[in-house]
Amino acid sequence: MTRIPRCRALILGVAVALSLTACGGGGESADSTANTGGLEKTTIKVGALPIPDSVSLYIANAKGFFKEEGLTVEPVIITGGAVAVPMIESGELDISMTNYVSTFAAVSKGKKIKLVADMYQAAENNFNIMVPKDSPIKTVADLKGKTILVNNLNNIATLAVTTQLKVAGLTAEDVKFAEKPFPEMGNAIAGGQADAGWITEPFITATQSKLGFRKLADTMTGETENLPIAGWMATEEWTQKHPKTLAAYQRAIAKAQELAASDRKEIEARLPDYTKIDAQTASVITLGTYPSELNADRLQKVADLMLEYKYLDKPIDVKSIIVAPPSAG
Template identity: 75%
Template sequence: MTRKLRCNAIALGVAVALALTGCSGSDKPADSSADSKGLEKTTIKVGALPVPDAVSLYLANEKGFFKEEGLTVNPVIITGGAAALPQIESGALDISMTNYVSTFLAVSTGKKIKLIADCYQAGPNTFNIMVPGDSPLKTVADLKGKTVLVNNLHNISTLAVATQLKVAGLKETDVKFAEKPLPEMGAAIKSGQGEAGLLTEPFITATQSASGFRKLADTMTGQMENFPIAGWMATEEWSSKYPKTLAAFQRAISKAQQLASSDRKQIETMLPKYTKIDAKTASVITLGTYPSELNADRLQKVADLMLEYGYLKGAIDVKSVIAAPSSS
């Protein structure tokens, strides 16, 4: 699909503020009794961002994959993987979506976390440095001395930009990073709060369509090609206490990931149900991929890159962070 067709497919007033629409968590207490499948816990709360990355959670609910495993899963909106960590530590959430950079940063400080399932891997043009159409900036090298807006400092966004700066002969300190929520980033750039921003979908498509923004660089190239983005986490304590419940979740989410990977229409149908991405936008946004298994070698790439760019003070063996998959 050409860029022109892509942009014409989206209404000028495309909603860019993602919000949960009817999928908030239930206040129903978790059921600790064993069911016919022998689960230690049959009702769980799972934190998720209302973004395309988390589509398999909602697919698994709608298609009955969790129900087949004897699980009732209540999605709960979160603001980010790092923000969800205290909630899984307190027990407010059983499981949560997390980005891998936040996870390994937390592990490096001694947090006892287990990655239990994969969620999302970046593809081309899913994490782009965007600028207004009339910006004088033409290359990444032109960012020297400029302000780049990111949704979180010292996280995957800044790491992604840093890899592109390196290719251009610059260092991370050659630009100023400032935080701005993704829904507000386009307007912030237009008002002069920054010269560029690291945007993900659907905000890439929205700013192109509504504001005439253009891509300065695709950060998911070079060192970050096919970069693992997000997964599902639980505490070590929870994983040990509820192994059968964990295994049931792993099986159901893996099945949903396979469905998402094999049939984009399933994703397009689901997105309007738990985000404000309308059906027309869902049909044209650029998506990454949905791996059905955690792969230590792929995730080691994240930790190694974080070490290279100074995000970690010491190496992390990713295998030690991954919960063993169910053998049943």
């Protein structure tokens, strides 16, 4: 897999907002295999966080990959994978971004969720515990009794932090986790609402450049090195009712993932569209990797880690919840 280059250049400012541009394509391609017999649904709503992880959705729209498949895809902002589950169950979303911890937790509770495409895998320094520059907290062990902000509780954030607490001789019970959306974390910590935060890009760069935050720990090391982070999910019922629509989505998103994995400039070009990250910031933030297909063995690592840390009561066979594209056999 191609590792996206990382830069640490200093910048003077960064503007991050929550607005999304729903730039869907329309029409049908005469040679689109997805349209043989017609798609069950030609316009779909897809949930995504306004962070670099989900960039392939916007690449696919901008490059016309969805349009080639006869699909119009409308991005919808979400705050996390956990909240996306009820949104796909209700039909508010057709497909959504999800982190794998949320997905496996939902499946363990009987939710009929299927993974339909991969999205993002961690690399060094793109999921960090951050603290203010003048914080007395110098090591992870110093977090004992402190409050740590995460975007969702009992999720990839708390699991990742807990693995680092373990290395420092602590447990999750030694700290307090509190929820706060990524864009609000920096100001909340600076304002004294918490002591630290589990922060991803572009907010790592934003808190460093605007608030003077520093990295306390990279949470994607040791047990979590190269951990699969996020993918695309749908309900089992939706995948069964819309097999041609799903296959069209899978083909388009896989092309976008391959482009993201091979050309960072494509990512940089799209980030300002849906996150309002300025072009300079887009060129320096630290990125993970963009797998083009789901790999059960790789994802099983996440489920096994969840079992170890008691996020699951029993093992999950990841293969059973993957819907492979037709071309994958």
